[in-house]
Amino acid sequence: MNIKAQFGQIFETELLSEIEEKATLIRAKEGEIILNAGQIIRVVPLIVSGLVKIMRAGENGKELLLYYLGGGNICVMAVTCCMERHPSEISVIAEEETELLAIPVDLMDAWMMKYVTWKSFILRSIRVRMNELVNTIDQVAFQKLDERLILYLKEKARITGSPLIRVSHEQIAQELATSRVVISRLLKILEDNKKLLLYRNEIRLLDSL
DNA sequence: TCATTAACACGGG
DNA sequence: CCCGTGTTAATGA
Secondary structure, eight states: OHHHHHHTTTSOHHHHHHHHHHSEEEEEOTTOEEEOTTSBOOEEEEEEESEEEEEEEOTTSOEEEEEEEETTOBOHHHHHHHHTTOBOSEEEEESSSEEEEEEEHHHHHHHHHHOHHHHHHHHHHHHHHHHHHHHHHHHHHHSOHHHHHHHHHHHHHHHHTOSEEOOOHHHHHHHTTSOHHHHHHHHHHHHHTTSEEEETTEEEEOTTO
16 A cells, blocks of 8 residues: 555554554545534544645634645644544645545554654644644735735645646635635736736646746 | 625636 | 626725
């Protein structure tokens, strides 16, 4: 299985076999909701391959994109959520065809004690996500929407490895927690300025962006 | 000033 | 036809 390909370098063989034995492999199709806000979390998602997005649910029913997670990453937000058996404050949604391992919550604790590699993996993940969260907070607090949109597009292109982005204006609006009208208007301006090309459900970034 | 909400027309799949 | 898109007008923060 490609679990070894993804994690073989990081974890000792004993831990690898325990993962294979006790975690459940889940395949999610594009757009599939892996974990919904409001649910009690009993497993922690460890991404094997593919890409998921982590969304924060706001009070007003709006959502905000927190960060993406690719293969080899674990959702540490889920870890903090599930420890106290609180309802999840985040959703996990597959951005593309994704394979992930659902790790039972109680094993997280046990493995932290038992395996040094697991402990440092979790701590490193927390550090990396914490940095990403601070970046997101900076954007929301200090950047105007047009700059946030440009950063969003660049990030999306970087993560998918393609300047051709497949999203609707409505989806962008939801991920940035704003309205579709604004996104359409800003995108149109960017197109007028030769920064990108607009199609239906697709945006092609140009080098000038 | 800039975002939001509602409303409408256009057109491609 | 349905949905995504482009625009406008009214209202609000």
